[in-house]
Amino acid sequence: MKPFVLDHADSPDAALAALDAGATAIAGGTNLVDLMKLELATPEKLVSIRRTGLDEISADGDGLMIGALVSNADCAAHRRVREGWPLLAKAILAGASPQLRNRATTGGNLCQRTRCGYFYDSTQACNKREPGSGCAAREGFNRIHAVLGTSDQCIATYPGDMAVAMLALDAVVMTEGPYGPRRIPLAMFHRMPGDEPSRDNVLEAGELITAVRLPAPTGGVQVYRKVRDRASYAFALVSVAVDLAMEEGRIARCALAFGSLGTVPWRDRAVENVLIGEKPTPALFAQAAEVLLKDAQGFGENDFKIPLAARALAATLHEATQTGKA
Amino acid sequence: MAATTLTARVNGADRPLPADARRTLLDWLREDLGLTGTKKGCDHGQCGACTVIVDGRRINSCLSLAHLHEGDTIETIESIGTADALAPLQKAFVAHDGFQCGYCTPGQICSAKAMMQEFAEGWASAVSEDVAARPEFSTDELRERMSGNLCRCGAYSNIIAAIEEVMATQAQPGRAGA
Numbered sequence: 001m002k003p004f005v006l007d008h009a010d011s012p013d014a015a016l017a018a019l020d021a022g023a024t025a026i027a028g029g030t031n032l033v034d035l036m037k038l039e040l041a042t043p044e045k046l047v048s049i050r051r052t053g054l055d056e057i058s059a060d061g062d063g064l065m066i067g068a069l070v071s072n073a074d075c076a077a078h079r080r081v082r083e084g085w086p087l088l089a090k091a092i093l094a095g096a097s098p099q100l101r102n103r104a105t106t107g108g109n110l111c112q113r114t115r116c117g118y119f120y121d122s123t124q125a126c127n128k129r130e131p132g133s134g135c136a137a138r139e140g141f142n143r144i145h146a147v148l149g150t151s152d153q154c155i156a157t158y159p160g161d162m163a164v165a166m167l168a169l170d171a172v173v174m175t176e177g178p179y180g181p182r183r184i185p186l187a188m189f190h191r192m193p194g195d196e197p198s199r200d201n202v203l204e205a206g207e208l209i210t211a212v213r214l215p216a217p218t219g220g221v222q223v224y225r226k227v228r229d230r231a232s233y234a235f236a237l238v239s240v241a242v243d244l245a246m247e248e249g250r251i252a253r254c255a256l257a258f259g260s261l262g263t264v265p266w267r268d269r270a271v272e273n274v275l276i277g278e279k280p281t282p283a284l285f286a287q288a289a290e291v292l293l294k295d296a297q298g299f300g301e302n303d304f305k306i307p308l309a310a311r312a313l314a315a316t317l318h319e320a321t322q323t324g325k326a
Numbered sequence: 327m328a329a330t331t332l333t334a335r336v337n338g339a340d341r342p343l344p345a346d347a348r349r350t351l352l353d354w355l356r357e358d359l360g361l362t363g364t365k366k367g368c369d370h371g372q373c374g375a376c377t378v379i380v381d382g383r384r385i386n387s388c389l390s391l392a393h394l395h396e397g398d399t400i401e402t403i404e405s406i407g408t409a410d411a412l413a414p415l416q417k418a419f420v421a422h423d424g425f426q427c428g429y430c431t432p433g434q435i436c437s438a439k440a441m442m443q444e445f446a447e448g449w450a451s452a453v454s455e456d457v458a459a460r461p462e463f464s465t466d467e468l469r470e471r472m473s474g475n476l477c478r479c480g481a482y483s484n485i486i487a488a489i490e491e492v493m494a495t496q497a498q499p500g501r502a503g504a
Contacts, residue, residue: 097474
């Protein structure tokens with residue numbers, strides 16, 4: 001690990017001042033410490049934001065404000081989250097291990113880096129790690145990589161689960177920064193690689209996530225299905241989050257988000273529009289999958305994700321619409 | 327920078343944090359404090375051998391910096407039992423052959439102890455039927471909740487049997503727990 005100076009911020013303002021002076025924020029450290037050990041992240045200054053007081057979950061009108069420092073475990077264990085936004089609790093509990101969820105935070109989880117093997121191997125070309133060096137994944141071992149939202153420069157996925165549920169729930173990322181507070185819809189938070197894959201999200205230099213806001217509970221049926229290589233403690237190959245409501249045998253409302261399928265947590269309103277107002281049938285689910293995957297592009301080892309996503313979508317919709325009938 | 331006087335409470339005693347900010351919690355415990363019961367497996371948060379309990383919660387000590395734990399209360403395997411006075415979980419691991427090489431065992435025991443607390447507090451898991459309800463105890467729940475601890479020898483079935491026995495005992499009023 002490269003040497004660094006570590007300071008501790010005791011308030012959001014102190015954290016912002018440190019960020020303004022060029023420090024990198026550290027919270028749980030479950031991703032950043034690992035990246036520092038591998039010298040893929042080499043901050044000269046770190047500021048711990050653990051004691052900034054941003055670790056509360058509180059009501060915000062009909063919605064919920066989840067502080068950036070709330071651990072994944074505490075969020076998933078919180079009574080209001082479990083009752084009002086079960087999709088979020090389910091997605092969090094599907095991710096990582098209990099030990100990691102105890103330490104990982106809400107804000108940090110949104111900022112976690114990809115798990116692309118070439119990103120972690122400094123002897124390999126990776127535009128995300130070293131802009132301009134190329135992308136070894138396109139022609140390499142790319143079983144876990146994205147089939148949607150890729151570019152010539154990068155095909156890495158955003159690997160998390162929590163953000164996928166938040167995307168389906170219309171969450172908003174609350175930030176403070178040099179230009180004042182921002183409310184960034186989660187759908188606009190993560191960046192597709194384009195020609196600048198080193199930037200995973202739209203946070204500006206000096207900007208700090210303070211909370212994630214969930215709008216009022218929808219009361220819908222919420223299902224999170226995660227397909228992975230082992231039953232627990234593994235990243236998704238494909239995951240599907242759905243929040244839907246049935247009325248008189250038809251899908252009245254539907255929000256869908258997908259994980260590890262695209263370069264960012266993926267939501268496509270055209271897919272939801274195929275489903276809304278219709279009776280749930282296998283043919284309808286197949287039609288929705290066709291719309292979802294019309295621009296999907298595999299790179300060899302990850303070709304299987306395209307039919308897998310179609311099947312995972314159908315299975316998730318089947319479960320949610322059967323439950324919703326009751 | 328002058329030697330730090332910042333401390334963390336480790337197994338009941340205040341210990342000065344290391345001079346080097348790069349020290350992970352794991353390396354501080356093992357190399358500086360000589361608490362070598364906590365093991366370094368993968369050193370990347372993928373195996374759980376380094377599991378310790380911080381402020382009542384299990385974490386991977388390899389993925390944290392010692393300096394992030396000023397004022398925290400840390401429990402390692404050394405505080406859970408001794409060779410002469412084994413804790414219930416340790417006795418059960420022996421009785422059920424919950425290991426072969428034993429390298430993952432301290433992490434398994436620290437993890438199981440904190441897991442039992444999480445379960446007692448009604449935390450749901452990925453296999454819970456209803457995430458909003460207090461979960462029912464089952465072997466599937468136990469497997470899911472212990473998935474953060476890998477066992478290279480594959481002693482999983484005996485590890486689960488050992489923990490199940492302790493949890494069943496604890497469920498009876500008046501019996502000592504872990």
